[in-house]
Amino acid sequence: MQRTQFGEMACSIARTWGVIGEPWSALIVRDIWVGIRRFDQLQADLGISRKVLTERLNHLVECDVLERRPYGARPRFEYHLTQKGTELLDVLMSMVRWGDHWLSGEAGPPVLYRHHACGQIAEVDPRCSSCGEPMHADDVDVLPGPGAAR
Amino acid sequence: MQRTQFGEMACSIARTWGVIGEPWSALIVRDIWVGIRRFDQLQADLGISRKVLTERLNHLVECDVLERRPYGARPRFEYHLTQKGTELLDVLMSMVRWGDHWLSGEAGPPVLYRHHACGQIAEVDPRCSSCGEPMHADDVDVLPGPGAAR
DNA sequence: CGCACTTAGTTCCTTGAGGGAACCCTTAAT
DNA sequence: ATTAAGGGTTCCCTCAAGGAACTAAGTGCG
Numbered sequence: 533m534q535r536t537q538f539g540e541m542a543c544s545i546a547r548t549w550g551v552i553g554e555p556w557s558a559l560i561v562r563d564i565w566v567g568i569r570r571f572d573q574l575q576a577d578l579g580i581s582r583k584v585l586t587e588r589l590n591h592l593v594e595c596d597v598l599e600r601r602p603y604g605a606r607p608r609f610e611y612h613l614t615q616k617g618t619e620l621l622d623v624l625m626s627m628v629r630w631g632d633h634w635l636s637g638e639a640g641p642p643v644l645y646r647h648h649a650c651g652q653i654a655e656v657d658p659r660c661s662s663c664g665e666p667m668h669a670d671d672v673d674v675l676p677g678p679g680a681a682r
Numbered sequence: 683m684q685r686t687q688f689g690e691m692a693c694s695i696a697r698t699w700g701v702i703g704e705p706w707s708a709l710i711v712r713d714i715w716v717g718i719r720r721f722d723q724l725q726a727d728l729g730i731s732r733k734v735l736t737e738r739l740n741h742l743v744e745c746d747v748l749e750r751r752p753y754g755a756r757p758r759f760e761y762h763l764t765q766k767g768t769e770l771l772d773v774l775m776s777m778v779r780w781g782d783h784w785l786s787g788e789a790g791p792p793v794l795y796r797h798h799a800c801g802q803i804a805e806v807d808p809r810c811s812s813c814g815e816p817m818h819a820d821d822v823d824v825l826p827g828p829g830a831a832r
Numbered sequence: 833c834g835c836a837c838t839t840a841g842t843t844c845c846t847t848g849a850g851g852g853a854a855c856c857c858t859t860a861a862t
Numbered sequence: 863a864t865t866a867a868g869g870g871t872t873c874c875c876t877c878a879a880g881g882a883a884c885t886a887a888g889t890g891c892g
Contacts (some may be wrong), residue, residue, distance in 0.1 A: 553703075583852085583870090584851075608868060629772070630694070638831040642815065647816075652810070658806040670773065679787075679792045727839095731880045732881090733881085734843080835890100837888105837892080843884070844883085848877105848879085860867090
């Protein structure tokens with residue numbers, strides 16, 4: 533747990549932070565995305581403390597981002613993404629885009645994405661759900677919504 | 683500073699985390715986006731400790747996400763988004779979308795975005811930069827890139 | 833001039849989360 | 863009966879977060 537409860541704030545950024553804002557959480561979701569699903573595998577891949585890994589996994593399961601699923605005959609468990617968790621990957625993919633652009637340096641991006649639909653190496657482009665044109669922060673007015681505070 | 687240096691990892695998610703992964707950083711960027719640019723305004727709006735605010739602002743300036751800009755005659759400063767910082771807002775907007783969908787509850791989203799191009803209330807939709815079709819995590823193959831480790 | 837006010841930090845102290853290592857428990861194979 | 867693997871717990875130490883008080887530079891006012 534972080535000191536501050538971001539999840540309580542009337543802001544979707546803060547609330548999202550309440551789910552994956554703690555250190556390691558985003559990387560755990562990434563690992564599970566690419567098929568690293570078991571406790572020991574995660575611990576080895578990330579080099580995270582087992583204590584913290586336990587806390588993060590429990591929190592992500594509580595938040596309904598991950599699902600703890602038994603496998604095999606013995607009491608063994610794997611973690612899988614829920615629908616909610618799968619949609620969270622859109623956020624991670626936009627982080628990948630930004631990191632690829634601004635933080636890769638000479639070496640170039642660590643991974644590439646090939647889009648099934650067109651077969652091209654590509655990246656995510658944020659577009660308007662209504663008209664399909666590019667939609668960046670400068671392209672919108674921010675208005676109070678129904679769930680606004682006071 | 684976090685205990686672990688995420689910025690050193692060969693992963694754009696981890697590297698992005700190295701820039702905005704510390705508690706409060708994303709909300710500071712959000713505030714500056716909506717026009718809250720001065721130290722005391724930020725401190726009052728967020729309810730963050732002044733010490734931590736100083737640390738976060740310095741870090742974001744070092745990472746070239748924010749720019750410290752004097753205003754008026756006296757030694758007073760405002761923080762502004764750089765180009766790098768502005769592009770980071772794409773990540774925040776995708777967090778908004780996910781938070782709006784999954785964490786808003788009955789009340790509905792706290793804020794709405796009106797797209798300049800079409801005038802509609804809309805949200806960001808991740809699309810392929812190559813073909814323009816929807817591009818989510820399930821729609822891609824992940825391949826090693828030129829900057830991959832070993 | 834002297835004082836208060838504003839803005840932007842800095843310093844100090846306490847608490848609690850992160851990291852690491854060692855330990856525990858269940859089931860199965862030898 | 864012993865060992866190994868998987869999946870955690872427990873314990874301790876350190877260091878960052880939070881909060882409150884203090885500093886410092888420049889301005890306006892009486």
